Amino acid sequence: MFKIGIIGLAQAGKTTLFRILTRAQGAGPAAGKTELRVGVVRVPDSRLDRLSEIYRPKKTIHATIECVDTPGSVIDLARSGAAAATLREFDALAHVVRAFGDESTSPLSGEANLQKDIENVELELMLSDLAIIEKRLERLEKDVKKQRNPNLERELHTLNAVKSALENQTPLRELALTPEERQLIRGFAFLSAKPVLYVFNLSEEDAARVDAAEALAAEAGLRPRAQTEATAICGKVEAEVAELDPVEAEEFLASYGLRESAVSRLIRACYHLLGLLSFFTVGEDECRAWTIRRGTTALEAAGEIHSDIQRGFIRAEVIAYDDLVAAGGFAEARSRGRLRLEGKEYVIRDGEVVHFRHAG
Ligand SMILES: Nc1nc2c(ncn2[C@@H]2O[C@H](COP(=O)(O)OP(=O)(O)OP(=O)(O)O)[C@@H](O)[C@H]2O)c(=O)[nH]1
Ligand SMILES: [Mg+2]
Numbered sequence: 001m002f003k004i005g006i007i008g009l010a011q012a013g014k015t016t017l018f019r020i021l022t023r024a025q026g027a028g029p030a031a032g033k034t035e036l037r038v039g040v041v042r043v044p045d046s047r048l049d050r051l052s053e054i055y056r057p058k059k060t061i062h063a064t065i066e067c068v069d070t071p072g073s074v075i076d077l078a079r080s081g082a083a084a085a086t087l088r089e090f091d092a093l094a095h096v097v098r099a100f101g102d103e104s105t106s107p108l109s110g111e112a113n114l115q116k117d118i119e120n121v122e123l124e125l126m127l128s129d130l131a132i133i134e135k136r137l138e139r140l141e142k143d144v145k146k147q148r149n150p151n152l153e154r155e156l157h158t159l160n161a162v163k164s165a166l167e168n169q170t171p172l173r174e175l176a177l178t179p180e181e182r183q184l185i186r187g188f189a190f191l192s193a194k195p196v197l198y199v200f201n202l203s204e205e206d207a208a209r210v211d212a213a214e215a216l217a218a219e220a221g222l223r224p225r226a227q228t229e230a231t232a233i234c235g236k237v238e239a240e241v242a243e244l245d246p247v248e249a250e251e252f253l254a255s256y257g258l259r260e261s262a263v264s265r266l267i268r269a270c271y272h273l274l275g276l277l278s279f280f281t282v283g284e285d286e287c288r289a290w291t292i293r294r295g296t297t298a299l300e301a302a303g304e305i306h307s308d309i310q311r312g313f314i315r316a317e318v319i320a321y322d323d324l325v326a327a328g329g330f331a332e333a334r335s336r337g338r339l340r341l342e343g344k345e346y347v348i349r350d351g352e353v354v355h356f357r358h359a360g
Contacts, residue, residue, distance in 0.1 A: 001040075002291065003066045004197075004270060005090030007074040009117055012098040013201035016235035018069035020262045023242045036086060037069040043278070044264050047321050047351060048289045051282050054329060061288040063278055065270065067094070074121055078128040078191065088189035092274055093196045094266075095121060099216065099232070100203035114200065114220035125191040126166050132188055133163045158184045166192070173227040195273050198222075199266070200232040207234040208257030210265065229273040231265055238262040277350035280321070281305065282330060292348060299344035302356045312358035316342045321351040330355065 006014045015037075022039030043063040052060040068090065070077055077083035087093075097118060101111045140156045143149070158181045165175055172193035177185070185193070200216055202209060209216060213230040222230075237256050241249045253259070271277065275294040279301060280287065290304055298318075303310035317339045319330070327333035330353070348354065 001064060001066045002091045002270075002274065002276070003068065003089065004092050004094050005068050005070060005087060006094045006096060007070050007077070007087070007121070008096035009075070009098065009121065010073040012096040012117075013233075013235040014071075014096045015069050016201070016239045017094065017096050017199060017233060017266075018067060019239050020233060020235070020242055021067050021266065035071065039067050039069070041065045041067055041263065041267070043267050043289065043291065044261065045278060045289050047278075048280060048287060050325060051280055051321075051353070052287045054325070055282050055284060055287050057282070057284055057287045059286045059288075061286060063289040063291040065267070065291070075124045078124045084128050084191070087191055090194060092270065093191075093194050094199055094270075095196050096199045096201055099200040099206070100235075114217070115222055118198065118222065122171055122192070123169070126169065126171055129172065129188075129190040129192050130163065130166050132190070133159050133166070136188075137163070154180075155184055162190075174225060195227040196229075197266075197269055197273050198228060198230045200230065201235045202232050204234060204237055204256070207237055210234055210258060210262075211260075227273070229269045231269040233262050233266070234258070277348070279348050279351070280353045281355065282324075282353055296348055297344060298342055298346040298348060298354070298356075301348050301354065302358070305356065308360060309356050309358045312360040313344060314357040314359060316346060317355040317357065318342050318346070318348075319353050320349075321353060324353045 006017055008014050018037065018039060021041045041064060043065060045062060048060065048062060070083075070087070074087070074095075077087060095118070097114050099112045099114055137156070137159055140152060140159065144152050144156055161181075162172060162175070162185060165172065172185075172190050173195060198213075198217065200213055210232040213232040214224075216232060217224075217230045234256065237253070237258070241252055241261075244252060249261075253261075276291050277294055278289045278291055280289055290301070292301055292304060298316040299310060299313055302313050302316070317334075319327075319333050319339050323338050324330065324333055327336055327338055330339075333339055
């Protein structure tokens with residue numbers, strides 16, 4: 001499961017975002033507590049809902065993403081060894097940026113300053129990476145002197161390059177690395193190498209601007225950067241909605257000019273950021289959505305479902321979602337000749353419905 005860490009400065013709205021995503025109740029860890037809260041986000045997908053209407057299966061299983069609420073300021077976390085190690089486990093960071101100016105709720109600072117907040121956090125991520133690199137380099141330099149080892153020399157060379165990028169205040173996610181270099185540094189799980197989803201937390205007055213995150217970012221002087229994505233929430237309004245029934249929720253959101261649930265908006269941004277897509281499996285027992293990275297082959301996708309299906313892989317029967325819905329079912333699509341038979345190397349596309357033929 002993909003794991004998103006919710007980070008940001010203190011009182012930016014991290015727990016509020018967590019509650020919106022997971023529909024969890026309550027305030028979460030008390031201020032000053034260091035525990036993390038882990039939640040599972042059900043990925044909304046109207047295509048899966050439609051497939052379920054066609055098949056009426058016993059179970060409908062949405063794709064899920066894990067999200068983790070981190071307490072307090074990420075600056076403190078990045079500076080503490082144990083907490084920083086936890087941050088390194090995330091596949092991506094959802095950085096909540098306070099875009100509401102409200103002295104009564106945030107004693108830390110009155111006016112929001114998006115650019116400064118983002119820069120401060122970025123700097124801290126880079127410093128945490130630098131500390132790791134310096135420690136490793138110290139060791140490496142000694143070892144390289146003792147024995148000639150091309151692997152160690154390559155690592156030394158790469159880490160030195162990465163270090164000078166950080167010293168020039170370039171986060172590692174922006175570096176154009178070769179696949180080999182990427183492989184070399186993967187194990188360090190550097191914080192500044194992680195993709196970032198900026199989540200601007202807007203005031204109620206700005207609620208209708210949640211779909212204009214790019215414009216907000218530009219106004220704040222933020223330029224678009226590699227491996228980042230910007231989106232927005234209106235924390236206060238959207239967290240309240242998480243507790244309402246769907247009809248009430250829609251009316252309530254509409255009164256603020258909001259058209260879509262925050263979860264849909266956030267998940268879409270996450271999928272885009274991480275290069276994820278969904279494919280479906282259908283049947284009378286179960287209709288299910290699966291999340292994979294763009295570029296995943298049929299054989300790899302089979303492995304997501306079960307190692308037995310991967311091992312016994314014969315062929316994948318594939319059909320686009322729209323074609324399946326038009327045909328009214330897999331059997332009908334098959335008899336109309338709309339199914340494609342694909343081999344192990346076939347790259348699955350978003351929205352495809354797949355049936356794996358396998359031995360054993
Ligand atoms: N005015 C306004 N207040 C908000 C908004 N979102 C959150 N708040 C308030 O800001 C405070 C902090 O929200 P949290 O979601 O707990 O923030 P946090 O980042 O989890 O805080 P820490 O974990 O203590 O760092 C709470 O009092 C919220 O009610 C918003 O969109 N507008
Ligand atoms: Mg919190």
